[in-house]
Amino acid sequence: MIIRDTIHGNVEFDDTSAKILDLPEMQRLRGINQLGFDYFVYPGANHTRFEHSIGSMHITNELIKNIWDGKNAELGIVALIHDVGHGPFSHQSEDVIMKFTKKSHEQHGEQRIRNSRIKDYIQDSGMSFRKVMEYFKGGESCEIVGGALGSDRIDYIMRDAYYTGVAYGIVDYNRLKSKLTVYKGMPAIYQNGVSAAELMLIARYFMFEDVYGHHVARIGEGMFQNGLRNVIENGEVDANVAANMMDAQAMECLRRSKSASGIAKRLDTRNLFKRAYYQAVERDVKVAEIENALGRAGFSKDDYVVSFKGFGAERGDVAVLSKDGAKIGTLNGISPLMKAIDDIVGGKKRLLVACDKKNVVKARTAVLRLL
Numbered sequence: 001m002i003i004r005d006t007i008h009g010n011v012e013f014d015d016t017s018a019k020i021l022d023l024p025e026m027q028r029l030r031g032i033n034q035l036g037f038d039y040f041v042y043p044g045a046n047h048t049r050f051e052h053s054i055g056s057m058h059i060t061n062e063l064i065k066n067i068w069d070g071k072n073a074e075l076g077i078v079a080l081i082h083d084v085g086h087g088p089f090s091h092q093s094e095d096v097i098m099k100f101t102k103k104s105h106e107q108h109g110e111q112r113i114r115n116s117r118i119k120d121y122i123q124d125s126g127m128s129f130r131k132v133m134e135y136f137k138g139g140e141s142c143e144i145v146g147g148a149l150g151s152d153r154i155d156y157i158m159r160d161a162y163y164t165g166v167a168y169g170i171v172d173y174n175r176l177k178s179k180l181t182v183y184k185g186m187p188a189i190y191q192n193g194v195s196a197a198e199l200m201l202i203a204r205y206f207m208f209e210d211v212y213g214h215h216v217a218r219i220g221e222g223m224f225q226n227g228l229r230n231v232i233e234n235g236e237v238d239a240n241v242a243a244n245m246m247d248a249q250a251m252e253c254l255r256r257s258k259s260a261s262g263i264a265k266r267l268d269t270r271n272l273f274k275r276a277y278y279q280a281v282e283r284d285v286k287v288a289e290i291e292n293a294l295g296r297a298g299f300s301k302d303d304y305v306v307s308f309k310g311f312g313a314e315r316g317d318v319a320v321l322s323k324d325g326a327k328i329g330t331l332n333g334i335s336p337l338m339k340a341i342d343d344i345v346g347g348k349k350r351l352l353v354a355c356d357k358k359n360v361v362k363a364r365t366a367v368l369r370l371l
Contacts, residue, residue, distance in 0.1 A: 003054060006047075007159050011058040016125040017080055021054075025084050025116050029053060031246030032083075035160060036092035037220030038211060040270060042164035049083045049090060052155055056082065059151035062177055063144055074127050078135040079145045081118060082152060085109025087243045088228075088250035092221040096228045100239035108243055110136060143187045148318055148331075149180060149197055150187065157203050160211060168206035172196045183327060188319035191328060197318070198337045205341050213309065219272050219354045222305030224250075227260035227267075230302070234259050263302065273305055273354035276363035281308070281351045281371070289370060290353060297366035303355055304363060310349035 001013040013021060020026060029050035038045040060079035064072055085108035087093035094105050101108070110133065113119060122129045135142040146152050154171060161169020179193020189197050211217075228250065231237050236257050242250065254264035266272065290306045318331040332338055355363045 036089040038217045047163045055155035074131045088245045088247045097243045171200045183319040218307045227254040227263035230259040231257045274357045276360045277353040277367045293366045293370040305354045307352040
């Protein structure tokens with residue numbers, strides 16, 4: 001089977017991956033937005049986890065051909081199914097679902113794989129299901145999919161940049177894939193491919209600055225989390241049921257809820273909270289501290305959004321190899337650009353507090369008193 005992908009062109013599926021793609025567990029990903037609420041900022045950002053899964057598999061299969069001469073096919077399957085455990089709006093529902101189910105999206109994914117025909121199709125193909133699950137849970141070589149220079153990241157940066165229309169997500173994919181290899185079971189890159197790796201890591205930094213961390217998307221995320229928390233706490237929906245919803249189902253659940261219909265209406269009409277505070281904060285502020293301060297100022301939990309996030313440090317231990325395959329250092333040690341980005345953003349987090357526009361001054365005052 002061949003699928004025409006927006007980013008990669010023709011993507012080939014063998015019999016096993018084609019069968020898995022048609023299963024309900026995979027088709028559900030058509031209803032999960034890749035970028036959550038970024039469409040409030042970038043109207044074209046309506047691509048899905050389904051498309052991203054196809055792209056991740058395609059890149060992984062190309063890396064398998066280059067590195068293992070087509071062997072280790074289990075990694076391609078892992079790339080295809082790696083997001084099967086995501087809840088509605090991708091990562092935006094994860095904290096709430098994790099609170100009530102005590103399971104991450106990876107754990108929900110493992111459960112869905114083991115209890116579906118995904119497992120049967122993998123076993124019927126002659127591939128090792130044990131190996132697939134080891135990779136899925138982060139075993140050796142899985143960094144080819146989920147690592148700093150992995151297929152997951154390569155695809156989402158290229159795809160997210162395309163659909164948001166920004167000029168930041170430039171990845172020299174052809175150069176990068178030809179220079180990636182493995183060293184002692186872990187991904188590595190040849191020295192003459194370091195510049196391609198740097199370009200990708202710079203692209204990720206700018207995407208986080210202007211797309212993934214955009215304050216409007218974070219406000220939409222926080223408002224949705226408030227609504228989802230309400231419907232679960234009030235017994236209107238079971239947390240495990242919510243974890244298996246698509247975006248549209250979750251929003252309909254909020255619309256029909258007595259406790260969350262107001263939030264749903266605001267999301268539907270883009271009547272979002274406004275920033276009361278949005279600054280980089282050096283000290284490690286606890287979200288609970290901010291929430292307590294807002295509570296003392298007379299705010300209820302549904303009246304505000306608090307988000308305290310930063311840019312994650314890069315994995316600098318990717319081995320850099322000479323032409324003959326000898327290790328000459330690590331990416332962090334050899335690349336001054338990578339070190340500079342870590343120095344600039346390492347440890348820094350941006351505190352966002354948002355509320356209804358009529359209460360912005362009151363909320364800002366409460367936060368400034370605490371800080």
